[in-house]
Amino acid sequence: MKRKYNINNLEDLHLQVRLLKSEYTAKGDALAGDSKKYLHQFTLNGFIKKYATPSAFLKIDDKFNISSKVLSMALPLVMNSTFFKGSGLVTKALVGLASGKLGKSLDAEHLSAIFNSVTSWFNKPKKTKEKQALEVDYGIPPDSETY
Template identity: 35%
Template sequence: MRPKIENLHELCTELNRLRAQRVNQEIELTKVTARIKARLHFPVLVYNKISDFFIEMFGDDPEDLTKKEHKDKDWVTNIFRLGLPLALNRFLFPQSGFLMKSVVAMVSQKAAKNVNKDSITDIIDKVTHWIKSPRPKTRKVPVLPDYGIPPDSETY
């Protein structure tokens, strides 16, 4: 609950209290982030080693890559390079043999190179544009009143 501030002195004390509270919260947040970084340090190292192993295994030497190819590789590409073969082998080819699974892994690794953040955002933008686009309004044909007498009922 906010304290009721009636004069300038109370305002200054409240500002000082809020500044001290902010400093304490910042210190606590830096401690928490340091703990999280310490916990994630080893998994990140393992992930980097595994991704380097896959790059070497499938013939993509990091020294041969140009700067453009390095720029195109982001976290989405890395996730697809690891997750796509696992998902395909798990759900589409669960009963296949080692040879088929290795072929699927190689093909999906090559296909995952084309997926990056920009391509994903382009697809999402197109879908949202398609969903948000106004649909053409169809005109309703006016219904003529029915008086019960057919127009050609007169005798000639």
């Protein structure tokens, strides 16, 4: 894309250089911001915020109560196979009953609240360092006398 500039004197030249520098920085900032937004939507956190919302769970969960049924079956299996691996039959039965009752009481709202609180522990606000803008060379020496 070829641009035509109407430059008649040194003041017009300096004005055009300043305009080009400001346009360059504005486009660079916009591109950096847009690319950060674009890449953020493909992170694990972006997917979870988009699809694992309480409203998405509640639409299905209100009719079928899937989350509590799955948790009432899966939680006793997980607890007995990991934490209480070497315990006896009575302990495993009590853990199975207690975790089954706990699984029935948990629903999609509780699960999303627990997940959000756990992710907030790991997602600390990051300190951003301000980078100094690099001086762009447009090929015109600052002390040139172009009359």
